[in-house]
Amino acid sequence: MAATLPATFRRLHGWLGSLFAPGLIFFAASGLVQVFDLHKPQPARDYQPPAAVRVMAALHKDQTLHVHEKDAAKPAKEGDGAEHKAKSKANANANANAKAAPERAGLGSILLKAYATATSVVLALTTMIGLYLAFRSPRDRAWNLALLTLGLLAPIGFMLLN
Secondary structure, rough: OOOOHHHHHHHHHHHHHHHHHHHHHHHHHHHHHHHHOOOOEEEEOOOOHHHHHHHHHHHHOOOOOOOOOOHOOOOOOOOOOOOHEEEHHHHHHHHHHHHHOOOOOHHHHOOOOHHHHHHHHHHHHHHHHHHHHHOOOOOHHHEEEEEEHHHHHHHHHHHOOO
């Protein structure tokens, strides 16, 4: 019995890894996007995040497809021309100058962001390596494929229930 326990754990590890791999990779990527605030509009840099990035962040933070107003890009109004855009940009610059200069990130913050980046990349990479190893076993390949498919489709189905 002792000799079969490691083999059982190995198979269980492959099955659970196949089931949860899509979520692990998604949360590693969406967490990295949030570490660098790529999901938020940044008027000072004239940056508007793509809709897919905003939705990914909403899924990660709130488990919903609905983007919060503060994270949504402001739609252009009808009749916006060059004059309105120039005026808006001037107002944004005036507001940015009126506010106190943003604090520069301290060394601790920079190091923590570097650590979070490395963690996200390594989590995604080792998850993909785990999938590769799980699918090397011909005995469990069909089962792992079924669990991987379930791991992809179940969260989509859960989102559609909202």
